[in-house]
Amino acid sequence: MATPPRTQSNPVVAALFFVALAAAWEFGVRLFGVKSYLLPALSDIGVAFWEARAMLLDHSLVTLGEVLSGFALAAVLGVALAALIHVVPVARSTLYPVVIALQSIPKVGLAPLMVVWLGYGFGSKLVMAFLFAFFPIVISTLGGLASVPSNLEEHFRALGASRWTMFARLQVPAAMPNFMDGCKVAMPLAVIGAIVGEFVGSNNGLGNVILLATGSSQTALTFAALLTVTMLSLVLFYVVELLSKFVWWRAV
Amino acid sequence: MGVAIRVENLTKFYGGPTGTKALEDVDIAIEDCEFISIIGPSGCGKSTLLRILAGLHGFDTGSAAMFDEGVDAPRDDVGVVFQTANLLPWLTVDKNLTLALEIRRGKAAAEAADVGAMVEMLNLKGFEDKYPHELSGGMKHRVAIGQALMQNPRVLLMDEPFGALDALTRDRLNIELLRLWQRDRKTVVLITHSISEAVLLSDRVLVLSERPGRLIADLKIDLPRPRDPSITRDMPAFGDHVVELSRIMGVV
Ligand SMILES: Nc1ncnc2c1ncn2[C@@H]1O[C@H](COP(=O)(O)OP(=O)(O)O)[C@@H](O)[C@H]1O
Numbered sequence: 001m002a003t004p005p006r007t008q009s010n011p012v013v014a015a016l017f018f019v020a021l022a023a024a025w026e027f028g029v030r031l032f033g034v035k036s037y038l039l040p041a042l043s044d045i046g047v048a049f050w051e052a053r054a055m056l057l058d059h060s061l062v063t064l065g066e067v068l069s070g071f072a073l074a075a076v077l078g079v080a081l082a083a084l085i086h087v088v089p090v091a092r093s094t095l096y097p098v099v100i101a102l103q104s105i106p107k108v109g110l111a112p113l114m115v116v117w118l119g120y121g122f123g124s125k126l127v128m129a130f131l132f133a134f135f136p137i138v139i140s141t142l143g144g145l146a147s148v149p150s151n152l153e154e155h156f157r158a159l160g161a162s163r164w165t166m167f168a169r170l171q172v173p174a175a176m177p178n179f180m181d182g183c184k185v186a187m188p189l190a191v192i193g194a195i196v197g198e199f200v201g202s203n204n205g206l207g208n209v210i211l212l213a214t215g216s217s218q219t220a221l222t223f224a225a226l227l228t229v230t231m232l233s234l235v236l237f238y239v240v241e242l243l244s245k246f247v248w249w250r251a252v
Numbered sequence: 253m254g255v256a257i258r259v260e261n262l263t264k265f266y267g268g269p270t271g272t273k274a275l276e277d278v279d280i281a282i283e284d285c286e287f288i289s290i291i292g293p294s295g296c297g298k299s300t301l302l303r304i305l306a307g308l309h310g311f312d313t314g315s316a317a318m319f320d321e322g323v324d325a326p327r328d329d330v331g332v333v334f335q336t337a338n339l340l341p342w343l344t345v346d347k348n349l350t351l352a353l354e355i356r357r358g359k360a361a362a363e364a365a366d367v368g369a370m371v372e373m374l375n376l377k378g379f380e381d382k383y384p385h386e387l388s389g390g391m392k393h394r395v396a397i398g399q400a401l402m403q404n405p406r407v408l409l410m411d412e413p414f415g416a417l418d419a420l421t422r423d424r425l426n427i428e429l430l431r432l433w434q435r436d437r438k439t440v441v442l443i444t445h446s447i448s449e450a451v452l453l454s455d456r457v458l459v460l461s462e463r464p465g466r467l468i469a470d471l472k473i474d475l476p477r478p479r480d481p482s483i484t485r486d487m488p489a490f491g492d493h494v495v496e497l498s499r500i501m502g503v504v
């Protein structure tokens with residue numbers, strides 16, 4: 001009997017494809033004489049990255065600080081707000097609609113306002129990272145809190161569990177998987193938030209590097225900074241992914 | 253021996269007197285340390301009755317009392333086992349076994365409890381550190397029953413605790429339940445839809461009518477204790493009781 005064709009991905013083919021892509025970029029740019037301020041050759045980006053590595057690292061740390069602070073604040077306040085909305089019925093009919101309405105504001109548009117209010121420094125970037133990360137965490141945590149199986153809730157009630165016990169021992173752990181999913185969405189968003197904040201007005205950070213490099217037609221450096229942002233975002237995502245391995249259960 | 257549970261003229265509606273009448277004029281008296289089974293067609297109000305006794309549901313008229321106190325909230329000396337094995341997915345077997353104890357009497361009581369003895373009694377040795385998703389259906393139910401027994405309740409209320417299991421596992425758990433109860437007698441109310449299970453285990457079998465549930469039979473089971481399933485099932489009296497209950501329930 002004939003076996004169905006195998007469709008599994010072949011790593012060699014994938015590697016060859018990327019090599020071909022990189023070669024096409026490198027030689028295509030040279031072949032067609034593309035101006036380097038439009039699209040630098042791949043090797044130029046590599047060189048720019050290497051030469052600016054110390055500077056890029058410094059600015060990465062600035063951006064990292066903004067992202068982590070904003071994200072941490074979003075996690076703390078997001079969980080608190082979700083818990084409040086879940087526990088206090090009045091909050092569901094008052095705060096929740098406000099949250100949804102605020103969520104609909106294009107947060108990019110708030111960046112200039114934040115710079116006006118908080119200045120060019122760390123604060124406005126923290127708030128931007130926070131704003132981007134906050135809503136996914138609130139929404140996912142709320143979903144988690146509401147997902148507690150009713151049979152477990154009844155079990156706790158039969159045990160005479162207080163509302164606090166119910167919350168701490170049942171609802172919080174049951175909401176953890178959803179919360180971690182929210183964090184996975186929120187972390188890359190926090191990076192975007194911080195970069196947007198830096199675009200609008202800053203003295204340092206990777207967004208600032210991108211802005212200055214582009215302004216002075218150092219396009220290779222722009223690409224190198226973009227590469228750095230991407231790597232930062234990926235690393236942060238995988239840290240969250242790694243942490244979420246500790247929350248392996250699904251309350252079903 | 254006194255009366256453990258006394259239910260008089262109990263009537264329960266869902267959704268007010270114009271809604272679903274689940275129970276009508278139910279009168280039950282259960283002696284301390286008696287093993288009672290309640291059987292009846294599905295939807296006749298068995299779970300409703302058990303939830304009222306567990307202090308989870310109110311009722312409309314009549315009274316429900318345990319040890320001469322009206323039941324209006326979950327009591328500390330009552331253990332409840334539901335049809336679904338209500339285990340917390342993020343806790344090991346050990347921790348699930350002591351959960352009820354911990355919620356009712358605090359961490360110290362849970363830590364002082366002899367979990368090892370319970371694990372042994374439930375034939376769960378070697379599974380102490382496993383999580384619920386690593387257990388078979390029968391094992392989960394044993395842990396759920398163990399959790400209720402760990403509280404050493406005066407009254408054990410069980411709502412079709414083996415309803416979702418295959419016949420073989422069910423038989424095995426019945427044998428274990430019999431063994432546990434004969435070792436450490438307490439008042440047991442078991443809801444089941446298995447006539448032979450009810451006869452095998454109980455001192456008395458109560459039969460509820462179609463909804464609204466009314467008490468239509470109260471049959472004393474004359475079988476010697478301690479009972480051994482393989483011997484008891486072969487006694488003529490066992491067959492007589494099964495036939496009589498089947499007739500009452502209109503199965504034959
Ligand atoms: N929370 C509820 N709200 C409304 N009706 C209910 C509720 N719980 C049970 N009922 C109804 O009450 C009747 C008895 O239910 P139940 O006590 O669960 O029956 P049993 O356990 O004997 O199968 C059924 O008709 C059921 O549909």
Ligand SMILES: [Mg+2]
Nearest residue numbers: 298299300411
């Ligand atoms: Mg039921």
